[in-house]
Amino acid sequence: MVTRRDIMKAITLGTVGAAIAESVPEVSGWTTIQDPLPPAYAGTRKVKDLPYAPSKLKGLDEVMMTNHHAKNYTGTVGAVNKLEQTLATLNKDTPPFVRAGLKRRQIIMMNSVILHEHYFDNLGGDGKPAGKVSDAIKAAWGSVENWETEFRGTGASLAGGSGWVVLTYSLVDGSLHNIAQDDHSVNYALGRPLLAMDMYEHAYQRQFGPVVADYIKAFMENVNWDVVNKRLEQVASIKLG
Ligand SMILES: [Fe+2]
Incomplete structure (x- = not known):
């Protein structure tokens, strides 16, 4: 379960997050979001495992594929989760450019996760259309x-x-x-x-x-x-x- 304390940890993730933290006074009612966080802000997406061993792929470097999954894709899943939890901290005093920036990053990173999961899942075959x-x-x-x-x-x-x-x-x-x-x-x-x-x-x-x-x-x-x-x-x- 993600709590408000977890959110406050999440917003220490960088300059944008820090800027948000500074703009939000730590007083009762600073956000309308209640504990536990509703699904839109929960940030609980899980990494999907590769459906095959990277060494089984033909002509694609094992380390490259492993890093692609374990670093690029996995890192983006974590970033999407932190971003969703950060959105829960926004309120009426949040500057529009902060919200706009986060919302743009949200769609970019969500699509990155979805496309990477499609990419990894549509490999591991014989390459023969049928x-x-x-x-x-x-x-x-x-x-x-x-x-x-x-x-x-x-x-x-x-x-x-x-x-x-x-x-x-x-x-x-x-x-x-x-x-x-x-x-x-x-x-x-x-x-x-x-x-x-x-x-x-x-x-x-x-x-x-x-x-x-x-x-x-x-x-x-x-x-x-x-x-x-x-x-x-x-x-x-x-x-x-
Ligand atoms: Fe990629």
């Missing part, structure tokens, strides 16, 4: 090769920067799209990620340097298409219009 998603890709792009050319090219276009390439199912009309998501936060509205490829440099730099094509090749050879198919099956009947 099933309903393969048929859907053929229908949308004319062939799997056409789709893969665009998917790889979209990844390469993000080289040297940061972002994601996400094969996305539109919950509006059931269409498929390869979406480039910059900064974790630019998503296709009502889009369900089917296949996520991390193009942040921490995902490949240690092993592949600037040669992103080799990283993308290794990624494609490890895609778990069973997982991608299950994601599609969850939503294939949804067309919200």
